[in-house]
Amino acid sequence: MSRTEIALPQDALMVVGWDRPLATFFAQVFKAGTTSECRDDLCYIQQHTHRDCRDDLIDVWVGCDPRELPTLSDLERALGKHFEAISPELKAELEQARQIDA
Numbered sequence: 001m002s003r004t005e006i007a008l009p010q011d012a013l014m015v016v017g018w019d020r021p022l023a024t025f026f027a028q029v030f031k032a033g034t035t036s037e038c039r040d041d042l043c044y045i046q047q048h049t050h051r052d053c054r055d056d057l058i059d060v061w062v063g064c065d066p067r068e069l070p071t072l073s074d075l076e077r078a079l080g081k082h083f084e085a086i087s088p089e090l091k092a093e094l095e096q097a098r099q100i101d102a
């Protein structure tokens with residue numbers, strides 16, 4: 001299992017990786033504001049992010065089923081514009097993770 005977090009504009013967040021048991025790439029995109037501090041008083045004191053205590057922040061979630069996205073091209077198709085946030089270096093790492101399992 002590889003798993004990398006990518007900061008997106010407006011405090012949004014993407015998590016991307018290779019799921020070894022399922023043999024698929026996966027990605028979760030969290031909504032804008034996910035990594036900004038909570039406005040709830042208690043959370044604010046503890047400098048929580050929204051992500052620490054909210055569970056309705058996922059905007060996109062792909063790659064949950066076995067062999068759903070077996071190649072980077074499949075991941076690109078599933079992610080659309082969000083795929084651009086993945087650097088060439090990370091794409092190489094993801095491809096390497098996939099090949100180790102091949």
Ligand SMILES: [Zn+2]
Binds near residue numbers: 044
């Ligand atoms: Zn909080």
